[in-house]
Amino acid sequence: MSGDFSETKPATPEIQEIADQVKSELEEKENKTYPVFVAIEYRSQVVAGMNYLIKVSICNSTDECVHLKVFQSLPHENQGPRLSDYQTGKTKEDELIPF
Known part of the structure; x- marks a missing residue:
């Protein structure tokens, strides 16, 4: 069953x-x-597989982050996760909002 992203x-x-x-x-992109x-933190959404929003810290000396949207297919499809979208210029304080 698909639905909204988790908390x-x-x-x-x-x-x-x-x-x-x-x-x-x-x-590469x-x-x-x-x-x-x-x-740092994440949200998940059940689809025909799983979507993840992941906040990732990219610098030790600042609070600079990137938000990743990652799709993980169903296990029987034998495919690894793939980057669907991303947002740069984020900080640790920025809320992880679906995009």
Whole structure:
């Protein structure tokens, strides 16, 4: 059953792993590397698979973040997560809002 995104929750090791798996996609799209890439919090949405919104810290010295929208297909499809969309210029204080 699909529906709205969940409430915002602290990131788990599973969410960090998902973020790590799409990091190279983001780096390619932004044409830069992110030495810091730490998932802070996330929201999830059940669809024909799962959508995740993930807030990721990209700098130790500032509160600069990026918001990721990641789609994870159903397990039987044997596909890893893929970056659907992203927003840069975010901070740790910015709310994780569906986009």
